[in-house]
Amino acid sequence: MARARVTLADIAARVGVSPKTVSNVVNDSGWVGAEVREKVLVAIEELGYRPNLAARQLRRGSSGVLALALPTLAEPYFAELASVFVDVAHDRNLTVLVSQTGGDRAREVEALDGVRLPAIDGLIMSPLGLEAVDVQERRRDISLVLVGEHGERVAGDGEHHVGIDNVAAAAAATAELIAQGCRRIATIGVQDEGPTETSRDRFDGYALALRQAGLPLDEALTGHVHEFNRAEGAVAVQRLVESGAEFDGLLCFNDSLALGALYALGVRGLSVPEQVRVMGFDDIADGRYSMPPFSTVAPGREALANRVLDIIAAPDATAPGHHEVPFSLVLR
Amino acid sequence: MARARVTLADIAARVGVSPKTVSNVVNDSGWVGAEVREKVLVAIEELGYRPNLAARQLRRGSSGVLALALPTLAEPYFAELASVFVDVAHDRNLTVLVSQTGGDRAREVEALDGVRLPAIDGLIMSPLGLEAVDVQERRRDISLVLVGEHGERVAGDGEHHVGIDNVAAAAAATAELIAQGCRRIATIGVQDEGPTETSRDRFDGYALALRQAGLPLDEALTGHVHEFNRAEGAVAVQRLVESGAEFDGLLCFNDSLALGALYALGVRGLSVPEQVRVMGFDDIADGRYSMPPFSTVAPGREALANRVLDIIAAPDATAPGHHEVPFSLVLR
DNA sequence: ACTGCTACATTCAACGTTGAATTAAGCCGA
DNA sequence: TCGGCTTAATTCAACGTTGAATGTAGCAGT
Structure with a gap:
């Protein structure tokens, strides 16, 4: 099952170019001649090369992956919210991975700290046990958006929050x-x-x-x-x-x-x-x-997800605090 | 929001030891004196150090993170399955991140390839559009376990599958x-x-x-x-x-x-x-x-999750193919 | 012939972490 | 006194990738 990973260097050796050139082909960056590009692509296909995302992120400093931390997926409201988030994010070429905290303060703090989460660019959380002080006292290197009513209180004026009135x-x-x-x-x-x-x-x-x-x-x-x-x-x-x-x-x-x-x-x-x-x-x-x-x-679930992703995309373009999205009545 | 990351080297510089010693403290590995350990822990607390998971995984080759790819979270069956998986994995000190493929073949193949997924150790997938050839033709460096009936067919004798009869x-x-x-x-x-x-x-x-x-x-x-x-x-x-x-x-x-x-x-x-x-x-x-x-x-959802995680933990200890878990009748 | 430019491709270093190997110091017994 | 053992900490290199800087042709213009 666990075959050795194919790296840029493997491709490079096979084609007879430098790893950087292969990297340029993969990322469409720099100048690469048509002939070399073709050979590299063939080698990638043949050897089944897949970029190592850990290495890429370590180098680039970002991953394009967001985490959505919810109290539980067993409650349909949260499950459906997660479903909408993943789809809306997918349309924007972003990946949302869903995590479940159980509404437990300790696990929510862990999520904030990125414990046992892969390196991610942003965190969307619907907290239940979290306290405002938990958010304030820790320095973060990722952007955070809170949702839900408890999240609104935790966010205060210092963090982003999105929700209905x-x-x-x-x-x-x-x-x-x-x-x-x-x-x-x-x-x-x-x-x-x-x-x-x-x-x-x-x-x-x-x-x-x-x-x-x-x-x-x-x-x-x-x-x-x-x-x-x-x-x-x-x-x-x-x-x-x-x-x-x-x-x-x-x-x-x-x-x-x-x-x-x-x-x-x-x-x-x-x-x-x-x-x-x-x-x-x-x-x-x-x-x-x-x-x-x-x-x-x-x-407005779609509206909520879009608003959240807008903020994550440009955290500093929006003032922290509460951001409102519309609701509607469904009469049956 | 995005403050500069604190690294092992920062802690090391502050305490006056080598980065490796700090690493030893963080991981409880190697020999560290009580006094130095204490100082390191204090510095970690003060500066708010958090390990860079991308770097750690790049070095270690594994992350302790698994992905669970499901067709949709909007269907309660899948949402509840995801919920159970996360909880069971949490008890085992593993993280399960949930992804939604829409049952789309292309997106399921992407998940297999790890496209837009952070570096993970294992993938659990309930496929709908995937074909056996998709699994066979690509070499993977992570372990894969399929669930669901369509997954059973895709798995054949060459891949792991877990499910009821x-x-x-x-x-x-x-x-x-x-x-x-x-x-x-x-x-x-x-x-x-x-x-x-x-x-x-x-x-x-x-x-x-x-x-x-x-x-x-x-x-x-x-x-x-x-x-x-x-x-x-x-x-x-x-x-x-x-x-x-x-x-x-x-x-x-x-x-x-x-x-x-x-x-x-x-x-x-x-x-x-x-x-x-x-x-x-x-x-x-x-x-x-x-x-x-x-x-x-x-x-048996718990049984299913446990069986899957057993296999992921030791993929080569179990012969690939179908593995059965029990079901029961609930009469109301 | 010299400069300057374009098109390609390379080298180098660094992202943060941690196994392996190494060093250093203290202590014990022969 | 010396070798051997234990405890503690260090150095080094490497994981795979990619920005920045640099190199090397070939060619046009003067």
Whole structure:
């Protein structure tokens, strides 16, 4: 399996030129005669030469490779985000490699330090455990862009962050439920511990929309969770229903929660959307074929990826801090 | 942002020792006195030294980094597989970086060649467009392990492949439906074009189980699809129902198809599991909170990842060819 | 014949790290 | 006192690539 590597020098020896000339052919740099170029290309083909990227990067100082560090790929939102990032980057002739941190502070710091990552040009991270001080105290030689709401807090004014306006998005989603006739709108996804930025922003938007519509904010309609996944969504709805709370609308802080909620509503025999209208967040693929269907907030994933890559391409052309990308409502 | 890199030489100069001694401290190699070690560690902390991985790999010839190339992260099966791989590898002190090829032959070949990948020690790939000749004709200096059914064909006897016995798994799943009382079992997921290995194996298992139970194989109960996703699953069921086919069991060739099928069954007013029992494949997280619930075949993901990493760790200790890992049925 | 130019190709050194070989110093026992 | 052993640190070269500097023709122009 592990045959010896073919190097520039091997090609050079075979053709009878210097390694540098071969390098020039490979990189289309310098002056190379047509005849020599041809012979070199033939030799490369015959011997199966592949540039050693470690050596190239060591010399050049850059690799054209970016890393995307996410809490988990098991959550569809992150998996789909990763998918979009890779594709958008591919169109730009960049490679994005995806890494999974588990949302663990230590592993996120490791990613920042480039521990166990190959030499990369830039790091895109959606942190969960990271603290602002972790970013501030270490000098980096690569560019960093943070995404996600926790990332926004960590970034502060000193680092790049890209994301949607969560408060506005949650307010728009809530307003839509109200427009559809809901008057008692429950919410699922309030978090009381850990990185709660997302939760808080979305709750703020929810509260804002209620206030603007002159509806009361009822603590009994607030479903608390530990994490944003189906299991927690199901349990939260179960608790709400058992507590005797009555509601005709349900704002879930992401689609996984919404899918879990639909499950629990189904078990309880509550029909969607007749008895309860459900709204989610993230527009993940699972939600598109959910039965019954529910509406959701679509963050502009392509827009996000493009914005991030713009910043990575020219980190100093953009002032650090928060950069906003648009969202939209998907009604089903 | 891009501050100058701190090198071993910088640390060495500050402490007043040779770079090699600093290297020894960093790698716990060679003999270093307690006092010098301490001073070096302090300097490393103060200056924020981080080893240059490109240089290290160039010198060492290996990086401890593996790449996992998948068709897409947008499909939950692959995303969850990636998640498991990263975690299992992390436990073994290895890094797995995930790449997305789109199932495109050219991009899969690029991955094989290491184009636009940082220097890595091993490649794990679930191919879709790749051909056996692509693998055979290029000499590689890294170890390769293929996964997935198309990968099994590409691997042949000359390359490593790890996977479950799809025929047996599909047969077991079908036998379970029969044991639950189903007599007319439809199937969804037969493919007529592209990389159809998965589809064929599962259909063979389905046919085998029917034969063993003395049940007829009815072509009218066969749902054809182009891809394994929710949309196709929904459409396939719709077609089956509209064709007038009657069935009390439904074997879907993966969970995404099953979720789409459930959607279509729901729209048609067919109740699950009363009127139709549904069985899927892959045991993805979405399926676990599906309403109504359905059973599925769980491939041993951890077992798969561990087997693959065993092989990568010692590629020559294992004969190339197919290596099997167990599956199990998850009944809901 | 001399200068200056163009087109090609080469040499040299360096990117940062680390195995292998070497040196240096301290200590022990004969 | 000498050789031999242990501990500690060093020097050297090389991993494969590529910028910068340099060399060498051949040819045009004066």
